[in-house]
Amino acid sequence: MATLYQEARAALRELALRPRKKLGQHFLVHQGVLEAILGLLDPSPEDEIVEIGPGLGFLTRRLVEVARRVWAIEIDQSLVGWLLKSPLGSHPALDLVHGDVLKVPLTDILPDHKVKLVANLPYNISTPVLFRIFELRNHFSFLVLMVQREVAERMAASPSTKSYGTLSVWCQIHGQILGRVAVSPEVFFPRPRVRSTVVKIGLYPEPLFSKEDYPVLRGLVRAAFGQRRKTLSNALAGWLKKGRDEIEMLLLREGVDPRRRGETLSVDEFIRLAHALKNTGLIADS
Secondary structure, eight states: OOOHHHHHHHHHHHHTOOOOGGGTOOEEOOHHHHHHHHHHHOOOTTOEEEEEOOTTSHHHHHHHHHOSEEEEEEOOHHHHHHHHHSGGGGOTTEEEEESOTTTSOHHHHSOSSOEEEEEEOOTTTHHHHHHHHHHTGGGEEEEEEEEEHHHHHHHHOOTTSTTOSHHHHHHHHHEEEEEEEEEOGGGEESOOSSOEEEEEEEEOSSOSSOGGGHHHHHHHHHHHHHTTTSBHHHHHHHHHTOOHHHHHHHHHHTTOOTTSBGGGOOHHHHHHHHHHHHTSSTTTTO
16 A cells, blocks of 8 residues: 555656645645544544645545545645546545635635634745634634644744744634644655644634724734834834823723833733723724
């Protein structure tokens, strides 16, 4: 029986396809890591699953063996053609979607109820894809994502650490990391120059901050992390175009030292400050 590595090499030869750096194509060819992903995803016969980046279909064929329905979104036309010609192409559980996950109208494709999501995110677009997934969070029960190790560290980072930033806050208002699997470059073909991590994110029933007020929180977080060396009062004064005294009074009322830097604020403190800003006139002209 051929290994996943041998299958990948044979398929790429048949396709006369060289993995495209522009698309971040690194095919998972390690059975153990595949099993680890399935362990985190825990597919069942009642499940409906979205897979971003099926590639050569190694995970996809395992999913359709179990799940009721799988939507596989692939940007590369050559791989879409390959999958359609393979036994997967006629599998009744598979809906193969050709397109860019940043542009595909997922709300038109997916059912009203929640489904699971699994993705091997290209390193060059992982952050914008994550933000899009969070925008569509009501469609998903939980996420299993292969990302660059540094991205995983940012997602889980705590205040006052080098990795803590906008992505940390945004991930943590939507859910919590329930599991991780470290992945070395050797499990891919071709080998990337970075290490990866598979993370399972359990999404809260509702985000910790109201979706209607995201612009307030987004502006606050961007201002706080935009210039890390600035004190919070200076960073917010620059964003809101208000006097420092007014900003400092707001911060002090919320129990936050104006001399602190944004990277020291916890997610709860960001939420509290965003609520306070929303309830004042400070943000009206920002």
